Amino acid sequence: MKIKIYRGTHQIGGCVTEISTEKHRIVIDFGANLPEHCQKDTLSDEELLKAVFDHKVCDGVLFTHYHGDHVGLYKKIPKDIPLYIGPTAKKILEILIQKVDSVSETGEKGLSLVQNIRCYLPGRKELFGDIKITPFMTDHSALDSYMFLIEADGKKVLFTGDFREHGIIGENNTLEKMVQAYIGKIDLLITEGTMLSRMGETQRNPIRTEAELGRRAEELFRVNKESVILVSSTNLDSIMEFYHAVPWGMDFVCDAYQAKLILTAMADKGKYYPKYRPVLIHGKPRRFYIIGDLEGLGAKENCYKADFSILKKKGFTMLARENKMVFRECMEKFSDPLIIYSKWTGYLEGKHADPKIRDFIGKHRMEILHTSGHAYVETIEKLIRLTNPEIIIPMHTEYAEKFSRIPAFAPYQDRVRVLCDGEEYCLSPFYGT
Template sequence: MNARQNKITIYRGSHQIGGCATEISTGKHRIIIDFGANLPDNDNEDVMTDEELTETVFGGRPCDGVLFTHYHGDHIGLYKKVPQNVPLYIGSTAKKILEILTEKIDSIPNMAEEGLPRIKNMECYSPGHKMIFGDIGITPFFVDHSALDAYMFLLEVGGKKILFTGDFREHGIVGRNDRLERMVQKYIGEVDILISEGTMLSRTKETNKNPIQTEDDLGNRARELFQENKESVILVSSTNLDSIMKFYHAVPWGMDFVCDAYQAKLMLAAMADKGNYHEYRREFIHGKPRRLYIIGDMEGLGAEQNCCRADFSILKNKGFTMLVRENKQVFKAIMEKYMTDPLVIYSKWIGYLKGKHANAKIGDFIGSHRMEILHTSGHAYVETIEKLIRLTNPKTIIPMHTECADAFGEIAEFAPYRDRITVLQDKEEYSF
């Protein structure tokens, strides 16, 4: 094999967060890792549009497969644009969650193209099991992230080892007890090339000011807030299941847990697969599951799933906690009709509250209600990335999924590795 034919190309994501698409190619085969939509507030005119990206990545060229690291839209959002003859791969629980999410999206009136058939046809990879695409080997490894069932990939190409981190962290449930370190030492070892996310590199001040550093911190503080407040609503991403399960377990007995059927299905899917993830067995279910009180249409849920319809004439007297989404008016109506002075627990990125990334719908939803921010990032802190570099000892480090690629080497923790850092531009080929 001619080594110069082996190439890494970050088509999009070399200098931005999200909207990622990366190619690993040889002279005979190629795979794509992630094919994500740009984040909604991305206004960078120098970045390819989704249509341009699709034409550039595929454009009639054969492709052995697209492998998704996890189910977040900025990594999987363009799956419908992948040619039908190109197989798609994802983790098994991630696929179940995507099916629930996509069924919801497909039900929106005037949806141009249904996504569920393509999701159902996705193939599932298994953690630790190598897949072979011609002369490219790729092994997925389960990692800690705000999306359940997320993976980093170890690629073996032309005698070289490449670790593609995807989105990862070690301060969630899965990251406890030095799991990342143990996994890397046992299964990965040193690599030739490390392609690492760097989302939090532009958010270090925000991170340092946040008293909630881990999911355990979040759960502990949530327990205190629920004891202090009879009524609370939680504004959290519906697929951020680590945090959701922390909130779920923090609610004291005697206070009821309310959500809609869509959210309940996501939680139940995670609970059903808890046995697949050793780290989640205790966190996802303590004994018998708490009953979920469902708003509106039950959508087939019932006693078998330990779900029942929410009766707010009863719940308002007992007090309750409710998972909400800012784009669904029924939650606001319930707050106005059945709650006196609810505490809004905000569990999303703080950047959506103010500044250039501010989300007006979130601001309108919170309004003048009391609010406490209770959120921890789904991405690796600087010290976690440094630990991974130290453990894998790569000859080359390629940053991506970051707004700080050019400043990567200026970060104090990365100073010892400065001469190993290679910053790529979108569409630039890196031969190895």
């Protein structure tokens, strides 16, 4: 089995990884570069496209999740290659791309391409010639994200994708139970390491888990009649925590696009996770008060037009996006809203600062309430301990070289192999025998 990371050995995002045997080949993720994390010497999108697909067989492209830095270049993939993603992730991506299509005047529309993506299922093996892939659902700030167990040429590789264990999906020690029951010892681990360059940020943040985020949100909602949350529309674990934290007597406000995402997540994941179920008030699900166009939603979906003359009296929590005008306009009607900032703090100041976010916050009161979508060092260490791989390849990190110097990883430093983008790593069938 051979492994080649075309992009992502030394950067966060823009990920593309190839797994091949003598006759078969699959690609994992085909992501767009995040402008703020793109390394200067990585392949451009066009170079990448040629390098990955020109004159080469490809049995499929598997996306770990719907974030743009993993799925963003899907339109460029040759149309005869089958694409795969998780079932709920596909539904969320459809809503997302429909929105993108509606605002982009030029270029190819994406919805029909996304509708054609096939779905893999959690725990069910997919065969790509002699490459066997088992997807395992994992916790991340994108709902319905997956790790892949890859088996070929008598070897076992675990590809983590983006993961963590401090969200709703990771509660009750799910990661450990899953690894022990279904994965066990592996030969090689390809692990994300996003947080390795953000360890100071983790230490400064008093909020460690999504459950803690929910508890703090409840405290804030009780003492603020107008709370406005800046959160990624697809960060559904955080959104469900916020939704559940709204006290009885107060209301929940968002736009139709956001409501569709929440309703989709509830329909699919509510069966398994109580926090993905609606709050029942006197036996009926909490209403969504919709700002802007209802886009076809109505009483059947429990959605009602927001009327701030009433909502302001009762108190409310509104999910907002800084780039949508309707949210900016209604901010002017509020008396003294508290802005809850629930995104990466790097967008607030410094070289990655986003002027639109700064502008939206303006002089309003603000509290940062956010947890990372990525694994803390101790979670990565736990995964290494549980899977006991001979080789560890870091990716999706700016700190690949420093990986083995992190104290928690000291016992494993001899196992770490830092690859360069485009370098082929051959997992010999005779290794360790």
